[in-house]
Amino acid sequence: MFAVIKTGGKQYRVAANDLLKIEKVEANVGDIVEIGHVLAHGEGENVTFGAPFVEGALVTAEVVEQGKNRTVIAFKKRRRQNSRRKIGHRQLLTTVRIAEILLAGAKPTKTAAVKAPKKEAKAEAATDVAAEAAPKKEAKAKTADAAAAPLFKAPKGEPDDLTVIKGIGPVAAKDLAEQGIITFAQLAKLSDKDVAKIDEHMPFSADQIKDWREQAKELAK
Numbered sequence: 001m002f003a004v005i006k007t008g009g010k011q012y013r014v015a016a017n018d019l020l021k022i023e024k025v026e027a028n029v030g031d032i033v034e035i036g037h038v039l040a041h042g043e044g045e046n047v048t049f050g051a052p053f054v055e056g057a058l059v060t061a062e063v064v065e066q067g068k069n070r071t072v073i074a075f076k077k078r079r080r081q082n083s084r085r086k087i088g089h090r091q092l093l094t095t096v097r098i099a100e101i102l103l104a105g106a107k108p109t110k111t112a113a114v115k116a117p118k119k120e121a122k123a124e125a126a127t128d129v130a131a132e133a134a135p136k137k138e139a140k141a142k143t144a145d146a147a148a149a150p151l152f153k154a155p156k157g158e159p160d161d162l163t164v165i166k167g168i169g170p171v172a173a174k175d176l177a178e179q180g181i182i183t184f185a186q187l188a189k190l191s192d193k194d195v196a197k198i199d200e201h202m203p204f205s206a207d208q209i210k211d212w213r214e215q216a217k218e219l220a221k
Contacts (some may be wrong), residue, residue, distance in 0.1 A: 003101045005059050006037040014059065014098045024092035027063045032099060032110045035059045041101060056105040061096035069093050075205060082169040084203045151197055152180035160184045165215045167208060175202060187216035 002015045008023025027033050038057035040049045048054060069091040076085045100108055159182035162173040179202065181187060190198075190213050199206045 065095040150180040
């Protein structure tokens with residue numbers, strides 16, 4: 001028997017013991033969750049469709065793992081406007097194993113996880129928060145200091161006019177200078193690891209930086 005379910009705005013065709021990743025479900029590993037949006041179910045050629053959902057149908061699943069999907073990068077650039085924007089997103093996912101497909105209002109053999117607030121749990125949580133407050137403040141301070149530090153150490157001497165390089169405008173040159181890059185020689189000597197570091201922390205793509213590196217090699221001569 002199979003069923004077509006809807007969760008997280010997506011539809012999945014599932015059968016018992018199937019393992020699949022769906023958008024995050026608030027539950028702990030080992031909990032049983034109920035998915036009541038069943039669009040269709042069937043066995044072989046006998047298929048029943050809902051309008052939109054099948055009345056009395058229910059699918060239960062066991063939570064196997066809570067995790068995240070790979071990072072998706074959205075990069076937007078406006079030509080000749082010196083405007084670039086880079087945004088990353090990681091979708092939260094829950095890995096579940098389909099336990100049962102139930103029809104006509106049948107009850108699951110394993111009950112779904114029920115989250116009831118407990119006074120003791122709240123008290124323990126408050127104690128944990130108080131205990132972790134001081135280390136978190138120190139960690140935030142260290143993070144702020146790390147963010148303020150430039151990516152590279154600027155060399156001594158007069159800086160070069162980086163706007164000579166095609167693709168680097170006044171704003172981009174200022175951003176590079178704030179991160180310690182002020183000469184053609186520095187750009188020319190950037191390693192692939194350095195390029196990846198700039199790509200991660202600044203609104204420039206790796207292809208852009210590599211193009212600037214090639215132009216800088218000629219200018220540095």
